[in-house]
Amino acid sequence: EDSLIPKKERWRRKREELLYSYYEFSGYSLSVAMMMFELSWKLSKDTNEFLWWGIVGLSSQYLNFKISRDNYVSGFAAAQRHVQRLSNPTSTSSINDIKKEK
Numbered sequence: 001e002d003s004l005i006p007k008k009e010r011w012r013r014k015r016e017e018l019l020y021s022y023y024e025f026s027g028y029s030l031s032v033a034m035m036m037f038e039l040s041w042k043l044s045k046d047t048n049e050f051l052w053w054g055i056v057g058l059s060s061q062y063l064n065f066k067i068s069r070d071n072y073v074s075g076f077a078a079a080q081r082h083v084q085r086l087s088n089p090t091s092t093s094s095i096n097d098i099k100k101e102k
Contacts, residue, residue: 028066033057034075041082048086055079 037054040046058079062072 028061030075031057031061034079037082046082046086051079051082051086 031054034054034057037046037050040050055076058067058072058075061067062069067075
């Protein structure tokens with residue numbers, strides 16, 4: 001039976017089987033860009049640029065079908081909270097500047 005199937009077709013089928021078994025139990029988590037933003041946030045070193053890269057990473061995962069819509073929406077909601085926080089800063093330095101003026 002193998003002799004009736006062309007060599008290229010056998011190779012293609014074997015490749016598909018290997019790829020399927022390789023990716024069968026794989027999954028995706030939070031993008032590295034978003035992880036790095038969260039790390040910078042926890043270290044109080046976050047910036048709009050880091051947030052931008054986190055959003056780009058999240059969007060890339062969603063557009064390339066690496067994460068579900070639910071994961072994208074929850075990640076987007078978290079990013080939106082950071083956008084609001086960074087857009088309306090009440091940083092420690094500005095509070096200290098206000099105290100110095102008094």
